[in-house]
């Protein structure tokens with residue numbers, strides 16, 4: 001009994017408890033809404049196998065959240081180490097996507113006749129180039145923040161506005177596409193020559209899982225996790241024990257840039273084309289929110305990667321819920337904001353003491369033995 | 375007996391895993407200076423925080439003069455409105471605001487709704503003059519040494535019309551003159567009828583200025599005494615719960631340094647532009663060298679330059695005969711360790727656990743990709759928690775939840791864990807209780823016997839005399855001499871510091 005009790009307590013006090021509750025709430029909201037509108041709980045938790053793929057609303061959410069999960073991982077590291085945010089990730093997604101398309105050989109969407117049988121440069125080169133672009137963008141941000149000590153929000157504002165412009169220059173102002181079928185594999189399913197799905201799960205999910213796993217392993221099996229937190233909490237103390245806070249912050253931004261490039265590759269591959277003004281649009285805000293929803297302080301320091309991943313999936317679930325009740329894309333941010341405010345308030349560290357105080361006021365015997373002052 | 379100002383009865387306070395206050399009674403009357411004493415983690419700061427509403431308490435009663443019913447302060451602001459002025463142990467000011475702004479934050483004199491800067495400037499200077507401090511109030515607070523910052527915090531607290539003044543270890547970084555100024559001020563306020571709660575680990579100060587003493591041990595009340603009727607020995611055993619062999623038993627072994635060993639540190643003409651003037655310093659293995667001087671005399675800068683916490687602008691710095699880049703990491707790798715003066719700013723990494731705070735220096739010495747296993751970390755942390763008797767609920771507790779003295783011990787543990795060849799200690803025993811202070815001094819001597827060199831800075835001359843075999847004297851940013859052998863007595867040191875006949 002007591003054992004169970006303490007396990008329950010540990011669960012409640014675990015950092016992941018609230019993020020998980022929030023995710024559960026959003027999923028429940030979906031079911032309730034379907035109940036109200038259609039009278040039945042709907043197929044929300046169904047998972048079936050057809051056409052060589054595993055399908056179901058939950059799988060779709062997971063698939064759709066891949067980019068956000070990857071961005072959230074990078075954003076977590078940036079926030080933890082610097083206490084600042086990288087608002088350029090959406091633009092970096094567009095830029096690295098545009099560069100890979102440009103290298104691999106492209107035509108424009110309008111250009112119906114355009115078709116190439118093979119890539120202009122090897123596919124791997126295209127991917128590596130995209131990743132390199134992400135790393136360079138990250139390095140630029142890192143330089144501004146770590147070396148020149150410009151506030152992260154301001155420093156990344158440059159690429160936030162300039163990045164998409166650059167992407168448009170690369171794609172000559174057009175929506176560009178790659179017509180080789182395998183280009184769509186990363187954002188969709190890997191198929192054989194005759195168009196049958198070989199792997200039943202979307203490749204994007206694997207990429208996201210791999211990024212999370214790699215980052216997790218790296219942080220767990222090196223002192224990087226501790227160093228990032230130390231630098232984020234107290235750079236002066238960290239310097240004196242021999243940590244180079246500038247370098248830690250720099251690499252955090254580089255890592256975040258690479259994450260943005262990977263997300264950009266997925267997003268571009270999903271449709272086989274890159275629209276520089278829309279790829280990853282507003283995703284930087286979702287990524288920051290994911291970190292916050294994961295119970296991480298935006299002031300830096302202590303962080304939980306798992307929390308951010310749960311936060312990212314929560315946001316994607318919310319988007320799905322809202323679309324399912326026919327909220328249009330341009331109204332989406334408003335409804336999202338309402339739910340996000342609720343969730344953030346729920347997680348506020350001030351809320352619990354406040355509730356306790358309220359409870360005390362209404363049930364004076366349960367709290368302090370003494371009466372509150374006149 | 376004068377009228378009671380504060381009466382606390384049966385106060386209970388838990389923190390996760392610790393019973394910080396266990397049915398504590400405390401009374402403060404008007405016109406007294408009342409010392410609150412006890413070991414690190416005894417609950418002194420917690421008692422004060424409960425009184426001022428900085429922490430909530432579970433049960434008990436607080437009565438305040440002028441209020442019929444028992445009161446509970448829900449925030450320090452509320453306490454301030456009720457006449458309780460407080461200087462907390464960790465100075466809570468804004469380092470990048472000016473001194474004047476810090477003095478008047480949130481209560482600026484206004485004229486026609488606008489902040490009246492001239493009035494602020496004038497009144498800030500007046501307040502500081504009242505406590506014997508003459509500084510430029512328009513400079514940012516962080517440009518002044520800790521001692522000045524602490525005086526500013528005191529100035530800020532006593533400016534508001536208060537009935538009770540609470541000072542949690544206000545003297546830990548003040549020099550004798552500043553302490554004397556503060557005491558004069560405290561006596562003046564006492565004679566005006568204020569009640570003052572004074573927390574300190576310095577017995578001499580308590581005996582000098584206090585009227586009564588309340589002793590806490592492990593969150594419990596041991597007793598309340600009149601200073602006049604309590605012998606030091608009794609006070610110490612009340613605090614520690616056992617009798618205590620006098621510190622005098624400690625003595626350094628005057629080891630002879632053979633000349634052929636290379637110095638751990640050889641500084642030649644090291645200087646900082648606008649700071650400490652060129653100085654030479656050699657420290658041999660196994661030697662405990664002290665640095666004496668007034669506040670602002672450059673002691674801390676010497677320490678920082680030797681560790682390369684701040685880069686030198688000229689001169690050479692040889693560590694074991696090698697020239698190193700001016701970076702802390704290289705210093706740590708070469709076997710240097712540095713406990714900085716400002717524990718909160720440059721020492722603790724607040725949200726990290728006690729374990730992480732202990733292993734972090736050794737881990738950075740090993741490099742990020744040679745992670746110590748969890749078991750190794752636990753073992754290392756446990757070893758130093760036991761050795762230095764660090765009081766914490768568990769080693770996974772965030773360090774910021776420890777009492778001030780215990781945080782200091784963790785920082786010391788962090789550096790001892792790197793097995794340094796030279797340990798630089800800038801005011802290492804600040805805020806540490808007398809039992810542990812003796813332990814730390816003993817540990818220093820023991821490690822020196824095993825060949826570790828120590829550079830020791832302390833405002834307590836006694837402490838340096840007990841540990842150091844050589845003392846460098848700093849005055850006005852200049853190293854003016856060294857004292858050894860027979861010259862090592864407090865009058866000679868005082869004279870040298872003050873710039874008397876001792877050296878010129």
Ligand SMILES: Nc1ncnc2c1ncn2[C@@H]1O[C@H](COP(=O)(O)OP(=O)(O)OP(=O)(O)O)[C@@H](O)[C@H]1O
Nearest residue numbers: 389394414415416417418419420775776777778779
């Ligand atoms: N915020 C906190 N969270 C958890 N535990 C705490 C917190 N603050 C204090 N404690 C614990 O309460 C106990 C009493 O601490 P307190 O700060 O009152 O000691 P103290 O007597 O002031 O010691 P010192 O002389 O070192 O300043 C200690 O065991 C400490 O670890």
Ligand SMILES: [Mg+2]
Nearest residue numbers: 419463777778
């Ligand atoms: Mg204390």
